[in-house]
Amino acid sequence: MTTPEAGSKRVVVVDDDAELRSITSEYLRSHGVEVIEATNGLEALLYFMRSRPAAVVLDLQMPRLGGLDALKRMVAYDPAVHVVVVTGEANADLRRQAIALGAKAALAKPAAPPDILSALPFASSQPSTPGAAGSG
Template sequence: MATILVVDDAAFMRMRMSKILAEAGYEVIQAENGLEAVEKYKASKPDAVLMDITMPEMDGLTALKEIRGHDPQARVAMVTALGQQQIVLEAVKSGAKDFLVKPCEGDRVLAAVSKLCA
């Protein structure tokens, strides 16, 4: 089964996302900020990444760019709150394949992830 990297600084969101994905049979790795995400991406090369935008240390947009710089084939979906339209747009322009708007329903998360991994 595919491996998904879940990046969010909020432990609660990470927990929820990971649970949804694990129950659907995905292998989940977690990172709590952009910096950690980049490191974990390089180390374990997951099949897809769910990336929060607002995070300490390194934000999601920067992390996306770093990851795409390291692996141009990286499949990243941004996880956004409302009101971040311009950042999401920039993320899509920078190579994000998809985005999810919080609060994310389980089936939407799974649909996005299976599309990312396809």
């Protein structure tokens, strides 16, 4: 189980799109979040098991190990994991499937970084930025 001491503000950001991954990661870092970046589901799973983050921001459509398969494995390893799915996939059924598998939130790409931050488990402890929800 993910504990507050271990990885309380650590997030694994997973996306094969380097630009989107970088934008999300930099925004989270600017809000005091420790970010580990992964380019595919396999990397994400390894980082997740090693670093025990507070949350995972996970794209669904990726090479090597897709997001849904990575999500299933993360939830099997730690049922309390907080996964926020962010996907460009237009299929709402796929996002519903991710929620059914254990994701805590499912956002459509391009998701605004403030929306991603708001979906994280420690969001209530983040200082609010006026107008942040409309930016991005």
